[in-house]
Amino acid sequence: MTEIVHTSVLLQECLNFLAPETSGALMVDGTLGEGGHSEAFLSAFPDLVIIGIDADSKIQERARERLDRFGSRMRFYNGWSDDFFSGYPAGEKKPDIILLDLGISLFHYEKSGRGFSFRINDPLDMRLNSSSGKSAADIVNTYNETDLANLIYINSEERYSRVIAKKICESRKNRPFATTQELAEVIYDAVPSAYRHGRIHPATKTFQALRIAVNSELERLPGLLELAFGVLAPAGRLGVITFHSLEDRIVKNYFRLLSKACTCGPEVPICKCGGKPKAELITKKSVSPSADEILNNPPSRSARLRVLRKKR
Numbered sequence: 001m002t003e004i005v006h007t008s009v010l011l012q013e014c015l016n017f018l019a020p021e022t023s024g025a026l027m028v029d030g031t032l033g034e035g036g037h038s039e040a041f042l043s044a045f046p047d048l049v050i051i052g053i054d055a056d057s058k059i060q061e062r063a064r065e066r067l068d069r070f071g072s073r074m075r076f077y078n079g080w081s082d083d084f085f086s087g088y089p090a091g092e093k094k095p096d097i098i099l100l101d102l103g104i105s106l107f108h109y110e111k112s113g114r115g116f117s118f119r120i121n122d123p124l125d126m127r128l129n130s131s132s133g134k135s136a137a138d139i140v141n142t143y144n145e146t147d148l149a150n151l152i153y154i155n156s157e158e159r160y161s162r163v164i165a166k167k168i169c170e171s172r173k174n175r176p177f178a179t180t181q182e183l184a185e186v187i188y189d190a191v192p193s194a195y196r197h198g199r200i201h202p203a204t205k206t207f208q209a210l211r212i213a214v215n216s217e218l219e220r221l222p223g224l225l226e227l228a229f230g231v232l233a234p235a236g237r238l239g240v241i242t243f244h245s246l247e248d249r250i251v252k253n254y255f256r257l258l259s260k261a262c263t264c265g266p267e268v269p270i271c272k273c274g275g276k277p278k279a280e281l282i283t284k285k286s287v288s289p290s291a292d293e294i295l296n297n298p299p300s301r302s303a304r305l306r307v308l309r310k311k312r
Helices: 011-017 036-044 057-073 081-086 106-110 136-142 145-156 161-171 180-190 204-214 217-231 245-259 291-296 298-302
Strands: 026-029 049-054 074-078 097-101 237-242 279-281 304-310
Touching: 011 036, 011 237, 011 304, 026 036, 036 049, 036 057, 049 057, 049 081, 057 074, 057 106, 081 217, 097 217, 136 145, 136 204, 145 161, 145 204, 161 180, 161 204, 180 204, 204 217, 217 237, 217 245, 237 245, 245 279, 245 304, 291 298
Parallel strands: 026 049, 026 097, 049 074, 097 237
Antiparallel strands: 237 304, 279 304
Protein backbone atom coordinates (compact mmCIF):
# COMPACT_ATOMS: atom_id res chain seq x y z
CA MET A 1 0.00 0.00 0.00
CA THR A 2 1.34 3.45 -0.95
CA GLU A 3 2.14 5.63 2.06
CA ILE A 4 -0.58 8.23 2.62
CA VAL A 5 0.92 11.59 3.53
CA HIS A 6 -2.16 13.85 3.64
CA THR A 7 -4.71 13.97 6.47
CA SER A 8 -8.15 15.01 5.26
CA VAL A 9 -9.60 17.96 7.18
CA LEU A 10 -13.01 18.38 8.83
CA LEU A 11 -13.67 14.70 8.20
CA GLN A 12 -16.30 14.12 10.87
CA GLU A 13 -18.01 17.40 10.06
CA CYS A 14 -18.28 16.39 6.40
CA LEU A 15 -19.75 13.02 7.38
CA ASN A 16 -22.30 14.75 9.59
CA PHE A 17 -23.41 17.52 7.24
CA LEU A 18 -23.24 15.51 4.00
CA ALA A 19 -24.53 12.10 5.13
CA PRO A 20 -26.69 10.40 2.44
CA GLU A 21 -30.41 10.65 3.14
CA THR A 22 -31.49 7.93 0.69
CA SER A 23 -30.19 4.48 -0.20
CA GLY A 24 -28.04 4.16 -3.30
CA ALA A 25 -26.99 7.81 -3.17
CA LEU A 26 -24.40 9.17 -5.60
CA MET A 27 -21.63 11.44 -4.36
CA VAL A 28 -19.04 13.40 -6.35
CA ASP A 29 -15.73 14.04 -4.61
CA GLY A 30 -14.66 16.90 -6.84
CA THR A 31 -11.15 17.14 -5.40
CA LEU A 32 -10.20 13.54 -4.68
CA GLY A 33 -6.53 13.92 -3.73
CA GLU A 34 -5.30 10.79 -1.96
CA GLY A 35 -8.90 9.77 -1.30
CA GLY A 36 -9.27 10.45 2.42
CA HIS A 37 -12.77 11.91 2.31
CA SER A 38 -13.98 9.28 -0.15
CA GLU A 39 -12.61 6.46 1.98
CA ALA A 40 -14.43 7.79 5.04
CA PHE A 41 -17.75 8.15 3.20
CA LEU A 42 -17.54 4.72 1.54
CA SER A 43 -16.71 3.11 4.90
CA ALA A 44 -19.50 4.88 6.78
CA PHE A 45 -22.25 4.42 4.18
CA PRO A 46 -22.16 0.93 2.62
CA ASP A 47 -24.43 1.57 -0.38
CA LEU A 48 -22.98 4.95 -1.36
CA VAL A 49 -21.35 5.29 -4.79
CA ILE A 50 -18.66 7.95 -5.38
CA ILE A 51 -17.11 9.51 -8.46
CA GLY A 52 -13.69 10.90 -7.59
CA ILE A 53 -12.20 13.71 -9.69
CA ASP A 54 -8.64 14.97 -9.80
CA ALA A 55 -6.60 16.83 -12.41
CA ASP A 56 -3.38 15.20 -11.20
CA SER A 57 -3.03 11.67 -12.56
CA LYS A 58 -0.19 10.83 -10.14
CA ILE A 59 -2.12 11.56 -6.98
CA GLN A 60 -5.18 9.84 -8.45
CA GLU A 61 -3.17 6.64 -8.84
CA ARG A 62 -2.46 6.76 -5.11
CA ALA A 63 -6.19 7.15 -4.46
CA ARG A 64 -6.99 4.24 -6.79
CA GLU A 65 -4.77 1.95 -4.77
CA ARG A 66 -6.20 3.18 -1.48
CA LEU A 67 -9.83 2.78 -2.59
CA ASP A 68 -9.47 -0.41 -4.62
CA ARG A 69 -11.21 -2.47 -1.91
CA PHE A 70 -14.49 -0.66 -2.59
CA GLY A 71 -14.68 -2.04 -6.14
CA SER A 72 -17.38 -0.60 -8.40
CA ARG A 73 -18.65 1.73 -5.67
CA MET A 74 -15.70 3.98 -6.48
CA ARG A 75 -15.28 5.50 -9.95
CA PHE A 76 -12.63 7.90 -11.21
CA TYR A 77 -12.37 10.87 -13.54
CA ASN A 78 -8.98 12.38 -14.42
CA GLY A 79 -9.42 16.07 -15.22
CA TRP A 80 -10.66 19.36 -13.82
CA SER A 81 -13.92 19.32 -11.88
CA ASP A 82 -15.43 22.16 -13.90
CA ASP A 83 -14.85 20.17 -17.11
CA PHE A 84 -16.51 17.15 -15.51
CA PHE A 85 -19.60 19.09 -14.43
CA SER A 86 -19.90 21.04 -17.69
CA GLY A 87 -19.94 17.76 -19.64
CA TYR A 88 -22.22 15.89 -17.25
CA PRO A 89 -24.52 13.64 -19.35
CA ALA A 90 -28.16 14.76 -19.30
CA GLY A 91 -29.49 11.22 -18.80
CA GLU A 92 -27.20 10.25 -15.92
CA LYS A 93 -28.30 10.13 -12.30
CA LYS A 94 -27.62 13.50 -10.71
CA PRO A 95 -25.35 13.52 -7.68
CA ASP A 96 -27.03 13.73 -4.27
CA ILE A 97 -23.84 14.98 -2.63
CA ILE A 98 -20.96 17.05 -3.97
CA LEU A 99 -17.85 17.78 -1.90
CA LEU A 100 -15.17 20.24 -3.00
CA ASP A 101 -12.07 20.41 -0.80
CA LEU A 102 -10.14 23.33 -2.27
CA GLY A 103 -6.95 22.69 -0.31
CA ILE A 104 -3.69 21.45 -1.79
CA SER A 105 -2.71 17.97 -0.64
CA LEU A 106 0.35 17.51 1.55
CA PHE A 107 1.44 15.07 -1.16
CA HIS A 108 1.95 18.00 -3.53
CA TYR A 109 4.05 19.88 -1.01
CA GLU A 110 6.22 16.94 0.06
CA LYS A 111 6.19 14.27 -2.64
CA SER A 112 5.24 15.73 -6.03
CA GLY A 113 8.60 17.31 -6.87
CA ARG A 114 6.79 20.24 -8.52
CA GLY A 115 7.82 23.13 -6.34
CA PHE A 116 4.74 23.73 -4.19
CA SER A 117 6.91 24.24 -1.10
CA PHE A 118 9.93 26.53 -0.68
CA ARG A 119 11.18 24.20 2.08
CA ILE A 120 12.21 21.62 -0.55
CA ASN A 121 14.48 22.60 -3.44
CA ASP A 122 12.34 21.43 -6.36
CA PRO A 123 11.86 22.75 -9.90
CA LEU A 124 9.64 25.85 -9.84
CA ASP A 125 6.53 24.37 -11.45
CA MET A 126 3.40 24.25 -9.19
CA ARG A 127 1.08 22.84 -11.87
CA LEU A 128 -1.47 20.27 -10.66
CA ASN A 129 -1.70 19.11 -14.27
CA SER A 130 1.95 19.23 -15.24
CA SER A 131 1.26 18.63 -18.94
CA SER A 132 -0.41 21.96 -19.67
CA GLY A 133 -0.36 25.66 -18.87
CA LYS A 134 2.27 28.05 -17.57
CA SER A 135 4.52 27.02 -14.71
CA ALA A 136 5.49 29.25 -11.80
CA ALA A 137 8.92 29.65 -13.41
CA ASP A 138 7.26 30.93 -16.60
CA ILE A 139 5.45 33.59 -14.59
CA VAL A 140 8.35 34.87 -12.48
CA ASN A 141 10.69 34.90 -15.47
CA THR A 142 8.41 36.64 -17.99
CA TYR A 143 5.83 38.88 -16.26
CA ASN A 144 6.68 42.56 -16.09
CA GLU A 145 7.14 44.11 -12.66
CA THR A 146 3.68 45.70 -12.42
CA ASP A 147 1.79 42.60 -13.51
CA LEU A 148 3.83 40.42 -11.18
CA ALA A 149 3.22 42.74 -8.21
CA ASN A 150 -0.50 42.84 -8.93
CA LEU A 151 -0.68 39.04 -9.23
CA ILE A 152 1.07 38.57 -5.88
CA TYR A 153 -1.13 41.10 -4.11
CA ILE A 154 -4.47 40.01 -5.58
CA ASN A 155 -3.87 36.30 -4.96
CA SER A 156 -2.41 36.56 -1.46
CA GLU A 157 -2.86 40.12 -0.15
CA GLU A 158 0.91 40.25 0.36
CA ARG A 159 1.64 43.78 1.60
CA TYR A 160 5.19 43.74 0.22
CA SER A 161 4.14 42.59 -3.24
CA ARG A 162 5.74 45.55 -5.00
CA VAL A 163 9.18 45.26 -3.38
CA ILE A 164 9.10 41.48 -3.94
CA ALA A 165 8.20 41.89 -7.62
CA LYS A 166 10.92 44.52 -8.07
CA LYS A 167 13.57 42.25 -6.51
CA ILE A 168 12.45 39.27 -8.62
CA CYS A 169 12.71 41.27 -11.83
CA GLU A 170 16.15 42.58 -10.88
CA SER A 171 17.44 39.12 -9.96
CA ARG A 172 16.23 37.34 -13.09
CA LYS A 173 18.41 39.62 -15.24
CA ASN A 174 21.42 37.66 -14.00
CA ARG A 175 19.85 34.21 -14.26
CA PRO A 176 16.29 32.95 -14.77
CA PHE A 177 14.65 31.33 -11.74
CA ALA A 178 14.60 27.55 -11.93
CA THR A 179 14.10 26.26 -8.37
CA THR A 180 11.98 27.03 -5.33
CA GLN A 181 14.88 27.94 -3.06
CA GLU A 182 16.29 30.41 -5.57
CA LEU A 183 12.97 32.27 -5.48
CA ALA A 184 12.50 31.95 -1.71
CA GLU A 185 15.95 33.43 -1.05
CA VAL A 186 15.26 36.45 -3.25
CA ILE A 187 11.92 37.06 -1.52
CA TYR A 188 13.59 36.74 1.89
CA ASP A 189 16.18 39.36 0.93
CA ALA A 190 13.55 41.69 -0.55
CA VAL A 191 11.37 42.23 2.51
CA PRO A 192 12.15 44.31 5.64
CA SER A 193 14.13 42.62 8.38
CA ALA A 194 11.21 42.55 10.85
CA TYR A 195 9.02 40.73 8.31
CA ARG A 196 11.61 37.97 7.87
CA HIS A 197 11.10 36.81 11.45
CA GLY A 198 7.32 36.90 11.64
CA ARG A 199 4.85 34.08 12.23
CA ILE A 200 5.20 32.73 8.69
CA HIS A 201 8.10 32.59 6.24
CA PRO A 202 8.14 35.74 4.06
CA ALA A 203 7.86 33.61 0.90
CA THR A 204 4.62 31.91 2.02
CA LYS A 205 2.15 34.35 0.48
CA THR A 206 4.07 34.78 -2.79
CA PHE A 207 4.18 31.00 -3.27
CA GLN A 208 0.43 30.85 -2.56
CA ALA A 209 -0.17 33.60 -5.11
CA LEU A 210 1.86 31.83 -7.79
CA ARG A 211 0.15 28.48 -7.15
CA ILE A 212 -3.27 30.11 -7.42
CA ALA A 213 -2.29 31.80 -10.69
CA VAL A 214 -0.69 28.71 -12.22
CA ASN A 215 -3.79 26.59 -11.58
CA SER A 216 -6.34 29.40 -12.16
CA GLU A 217 -7.85 28.56 -8.78
CA LEU A 218 -9.74 31.79 -8.14
CA GLU A 219 -10.69 32.17 -11.80
CA ARG A 220 -12.15 28.66 -11.91
CA LEU A 221 -13.98 28.78 -8.58
CA PRO A 222 -17.11 30.86 -9.44
CA GLY A 223 -17.79 28.78 -12.57
CA LEU A 224 -17.05 25.55 -10.71
CA LEU A 225 -19.60 26.39 -8.01
CA GLU A 226 -22.25 27.27 -10.57
CA LEU A 227 -21.64 24.12 -12.62
CA ALA A 228 -21.63 21.86 -9.54
CA PHE A 229 -24.87 23.36 -8.24
CA GLY A 230 -26.39 23.01 -11.71
CA VAL A 231 -25.95 19.22 -11.82
CA LEU A 232 -26.80 18.66 -8.15
CA ALA A 233 -30.00 16.67 -7.63
CA PRO A 234 -33.02 18.41 -6.08
CA ALA A 235 -32.63 18.29 -2.27
CA GLY A 236 -28.96 17.44 -2.82
CA ARG A 237 -26.19 19.04 -0.77
CA LEU A 238 -23.05 20.85 -1.82
CA GLY A 239 -20.17 21.17 0.64
CA VAL A 240 -17.08 23.29 0.05
CA ILE A 241 -13.91 23.42 2.17
CA THR A 242 -11.77 26.53 1.75
CA PHE A 243 -8.37 27.43 3.17
CA HIS A 244 -7.99 31.18 2.77
CA SER A 245 -10.23 34.21 2.86
CA LEU A 246 -10.14 34.82 -0.91
CA GLU A 247 -11.74 31.42 -1.58
CA ASP A 248 -14.10 31.57 1.35
CA ARG A 249 -15.41 34.99 0.31
CA ILE A 250 -16.35 33.66 -3.14
CA VAL A 251 -18.10 30.60 -1.67
CA LYS A 252 -19.91 32.58 1.04
CA ASN A 253 -21.23 35.16 -1.41
CA TYR A 254 -22.40 32.53 -3.91
CA PHE A 255 -24.15 30.48 -1.23
CA ARG A 256 -25.87 33.59 0.14
CA LEU A 257 -26.99 34.57 -3.35
CA LEU A 258 -28.60 31.15 -3.91
CA SER A 259 -30.43 31.36 -0.58
CA LYS A 260 -32.00 34.75 -1.35
CA ALA A 261 -35.58 35.08 -2.57
CA CYS A 262 -34.36 36.80 -5.75
CA THR A 263 -31.06 35.70 -7.29
CA CYS A 264 -31.13 37.81 -10.46
CA GLY A 265 -28.54 40.32 -9.27
CA PRO A 266 -28.49 44.12 -9.29
CA GLU A 267 -27.89 44.36 -13.05
CA VAL A 268 -31.36 42.85 -13.76
CA PRO A 269 -34.04 45.56 -13.14
CA ILE A 270 -36.99 43.14 -13.09
CA CYS A 271 -36.88 39.77 -11.33
CA LYS A 272 -36.77 36.87 -13.77
CA CYS A 273 -35.99 34.01 -11.40
CA GLY A 274 -39.48 33.80 -9.87
CA GLY A 275 -38.48 35.28 -6.54
CA LYS A 276 -37.81 31.95 -4.82
CA PRO A 277 -34.57 30.83 -3.16
CA LYS A 278 -32.71 28.15 -5.08
CA ALA A 279 -31.09 26.72 -1.95
CA GLU A 280 -31.06 26.83 1.82
CA LEU A 281 -27.95 27.24 3.93
CA ILE A 282 -27.27 24.17 6.06
CA THR A 283 -24.36 25.94 7.75
CA LYS A 284 -25.38 29.50 8.61
CA LYS A 285 -21.71 30.36 9.05
CA SER A 286 -18.55 28.49 8.19
CA VAL A 287 -17.59 25.43 10.26
CA SER A 288 -14.05 25.39 11.65
CA PRO A 289 -11.92 22.46 12.87
CA SER A 290 -12.06 21.49 16.52
CA ALA A 291 -9.19 22.31 18.86
CA ASP A 292 -8.25 18.60 18.89
CA GLU A 293 -8.09 18.46 15.09
CA ILE A 294 -5.89 21.56 14.92
CA LEU A 295 -3.61 20.06 17.57
CA ASN A 296 -3.30 16.74 15.72
CA ASN A 297 -3.24 18.22 12.21
CA PRO A 298 -1.95 21.83 12.29
CA PRO A 299 -2.54 22.48 8.52
CA SER A 300 -6.29 22.16 9.24
CA ARG A 301 -6.35 25.39 11.28
CA SER A 302 -7.37 27.57 8.32
CA ALA A 303 -9.98 25.16 6.90
CA ARG A 304 -13.61 26.31 6.68
CA LEU A 305 -16.63 24.21 5.61
CA ARG A 306 -19.85 25.61 4.14
CA VAL A 307 -22.83 23.45 3.11
CA LEU A 308 -26.10 24.20 1.33
CA ARG A 309 -29.10 22.15 0.18
CA LYS A 310 -30.67 22.60 -3.24
CA LYS A 311 -34.39 23.30 -3.20
CA ARG A 312 -36.66 20.66 -4.72
